[in-house]
Amino acid sequence: MRDLLQIIKRFIPPYKFHLAKSVLFNLLHALFGVFAITMLVPILELLFGGGVEQAERVPFAWDVQSAKQIFNYYMTRVHEARGPGATLLFVGFVAIVATALKTGFAYLAAHEMIYIRNGVVRDIRRDIYARILALPLPFFSEERKGDVIARATGDVQEVEISVMSSLEMIFQSPLLILVTLAGMLVMSWELTLFVLVLFPLMGFLIGRVGRSLKRHSRAGQDKMGEVLSLMEETLSGLRVIKAFNAGRRMNEKFAGENEEYRRIQNRLMRRRSLAHPISEFLGTVIIVIILWYGGTLIIHGSGSLTGPVFITYIGLFYTVINPAKNLTNAYYSVRKGLAAMDRVDEILHAESSIREPLHPTRVDGFERAIEYDRVSFAYVEGLPVLKEVSLLIPRGMTVALVGQSGSGKSTFVDLLPRFYDVAGGEIRVDGVNIKELAFHDLRELIGYVNQEPILFNDTIYNNIAFGKENATREEIEQAARIANAHDFILQAERGYDTLIGDRGGKLSGGQRQRLSIARAVLKNPPIMILDEATSALDTESEKLVQEALDNLMRNRTSIVIAHRLSTVRAADLICVFHEGRIVERGKHEELLATGGHYARLYNMQNF
Numbered sequence: 001m002r003d004l005l006q007i008i009k010r011f012i013p014p015y016k017f018h019l020a021k022s023v024l025f026n027l028l029h030a031l032f033g034v035f036a037i038t039m040l041v042p043i044l045e046l047l048f049g050g051g052v053e054q055a056e057r058v059p060f061a062w063d064v065q066s067a068k069q070i071f072n073y074y075m076t077r078v079h080e081a082r083g084p085g086a087t088l089l090f091v092g093f094v095a096i097v098a099t100a101l102k103t104g105f106a107y108l109a110a111h112e113m114i115y116i117r118n119g120v121v122r123d124i125r126r127d128i129y130a131r132i133l134a135l136p137l138p139f140f141s142e143e144r145k146g147d148v149i150a151r152a153t154g155d156v157q158e159v160e161i162s163v164m165s166s167l168e169m170i171f172q173s174p175l176l177i178l179v180t181l182a183g184m185l186v187m188s189w190e191l192t193l194f195v196l197v198l199f200p201l202m203g204f205l206i207g208r209v210g211r212s213l214k215r216h217s218r219a220g221q222d223k224m225g226e227v228l229s230l231m232e233e234t235l236s237g238l239r240v241i242k243a244f245n246a247g248r249r250m251n252e253k254f255a256g257e258n259e260e261y262r263r264i265q266n267r268l269m270r271r272r273s274l275a276h277p278i279s280e281f282l283g284t285v286i287i288v289i290i291l292w293y294g295g296t297l298i299i300h301g302s303g304s305l306t307g308p309v310f311i312t313y314i315g316l317f318y319t320v321i322n323p324a325k326n327l328t329n330a331y332y333s334v335r336k337g338l339a340a341m342d343r344v345d346e347i348l349h350a351e352s353s354i355r356e357p358l359h360p361t362r363v364d365g366f367e368r369a370i371e372y373d374r375v376s377f378a379y380v381e382g383l384p385v386l387k388e389v390s391l392l393i394p395r396g397m398t399v400a401l402v403g404q405s406g407s408g409k410s411t412f413v414d415l416l417p418r419f420y421d422v423a424g425g426e427i428r429v430d431g432v433n434i435k436e437l438a439f440h441d442l443r444e445l446i447g448y449v450n451q452e453p454i455l456f457n458d459t460i461y462n463n464i465a466f467g468k469e470n471a472t473r474e475e476i477e478q479a480a481r482i483a484n485a486h487d488f489i490l491q492a493e494r495g496y497d498t499l500i501g502d503r504g505g506k507l508s509g510g511q512r513q514r515l516s517i518a519r520a521v522l523k524n525p526p527i528m529i530l531d532e533a534t535s536a537l538d539t540e541s542e543k544l545v546q547e548a549l550d551n552l553m554r555n556r557t558s559i560v561i562a563h564r565l566s567t568v569r570a571a572d573l574i575c576v577f578h579e580g581r582i583v584e585r586g587k588h589e590e591l592l593a594t595g596g597h598y599a600r601l602y603n604m605q606n607f
Contacts, residue, residue: 015116025109026172030179032102039095040312117164128152131347136354137419146229155340162337166330173323180320187313188305191294198286220264227257283321354421360438366445366526368430369394376424385411387580398558400568403577409561413529417443447525451532453516455504460489461496463515467523483518528558565602
């Protein structure tokens with residue numbers, strides 16, 4: 001249970017006051033539970049004889065013997081005054097009060113534990129979501145998206161079901177067992193010591209079954225991650241699957257993964273299902289042995305054990321069995337949940353390859369230039385994507401990056417906001433290495449418009465306002481006008497309050513791109529990165545948006561990735577990328593005159 005203790009140490013401290021109250025209520029629940037059952041002794045003694053009369057009231061002391069004598073004194077008084085029937089009612093009334101207190105404290109303990117359980121699960125979900133946002137893009141390049149989703153959803157839910165739901169049993173059952181064993185020890189120390197010898201054997205047998213549970217549970221959760229990854233790929237590529245008639249092939253692949261998950265779960269559930277039969281069988285065996293040993297003590301008259309006390313002792317022992325079973329079930333659940341927690345921890349404890357400086361240099365704006373100084377980068381070691389690229393981009397300049405796919409253009413711009421870190425060389429903004437800047441400060445300087453617009457399942461208004469807090473309605477509408485989006489927004493069902501669906505699925509490609517541009521316009525950063533920002537627009541919209549972007553870029557530094565060379569003819573500087581290097585740079589006319597890579601690309605597009 002060392003792993004469970006680690007989880008408790010990590011997540012329980014904010015709720016320690018609630019935990020303390022829960023432990024106190026559980027203790028009172030256990031004490032009144034034992035007291036209620038011990039009421040059987042005077043009832044049985046009244047019915048079968050052998051009761052102890054207490055003529056004089058003894059002073060109260062904090063021990064079991066004085067409490068027993070005081071209770072016997074009042075019972076004797078009731079018996080003398082009212083007879084045995086009234087005495088039974090008196091004892092029964094005391095038992096009812098004790099049971100009411102027992103169940104009341106059980107509810108209060110559960111009430112506090114519910115607060116802890118749901119709070120811890122909320123904290124885990126919050127931490128994993130915050131960690132996903134904080135981890136750099138390289139982490140998600142190496143992990144399958146479906147597996148990350150499985151860890152953030154299914155595994156967190158498994159922790160909730162298996163670990164958090166077991167917390168109540170973990171903090172309740174040991175107290176019930178200990179208090180009940182204390183009561184049994186008072187009744188007969190010989191019999192209780194005999195019971196304590198049998199318990200370790202029971203725990204050993206249960207532990208043998210549970211040892212492999214965590215391993216099989218981890219395998220099941222890994223396989224579920226693969227199933228969800230395949231499901232996510234299917235949803236993303238449904239158009240391609242249908243176009244290539246690959247439905248049968250994908251169905252067979254999914255069926256295979258799903259069948260393997262079923263086999264793993266079968267093995268897991270078979271082991272988990274052993275918990276109840278084993279504990280029930282062992283409990284019955286122990287009861288029989290106790291009956292034999294206790295009966296032997298009574299028959300031979302050894303010790304102070306009497307018939308009524310022995311029957312009550314058996315009743316107390318039965319109350320131990322249920323907490324022991326609950327503890328056993330909790331043990332199995334926790335073993336299963338810890339495997340899920342291990343997978344969650346792989347995200348929570350993931351080392352970030354891109355780290356923020358401990359004492360960042362503060363920047364208030366962009367004044368002079370961006371400088372790439374012999375920058376190199378590789379996604380896979382030994383396969384460089386950029387090779388000692390150097391480029392100076394003064395403030396206010398528009399730089400266009402052109403070249404074949406895979407030549408390094410997108411990687412070049414992704415290094416500036418530190419989506420990835422350079423492998424060699426430096427990138428400096430106003431002479432400061434970007435590794436010395438806080439992520440927030442650096443990225444606040446940059447606006448980004450992707451080739452594939454990234455939108456959220458929210459309103460048009462909120463998608464445009466995404467990059468700027470407290471944006472006014474006027475600012476948002478102005479940004480939409482600049483991006484040539486205002487007119488089509490007004491024609492939507494609810495205007496700016498229209499929901500656009502998952503990834504903007506209710507909009508056309510051109511409309512999605514114009515919202516993405518409007519979002520960047522609203523942020524109004526000094527540096528703009530445009531990754532083929534007009535590629536999804538029709539001819540008329542492209543012209544209007546290109547004019548708006550040209551006006552926007554006059555007063556800021558812009559880096560434009562372009563595949564259609566006609567869109568960058570007016571750029572201050574065109575850089576031609578080829579196999580990770582800038583092989584040509586200059587204005588449109590200059591590059592055409594050289595007859596190099598740029599001229600060949602331009603002539604091919606105008607062929």
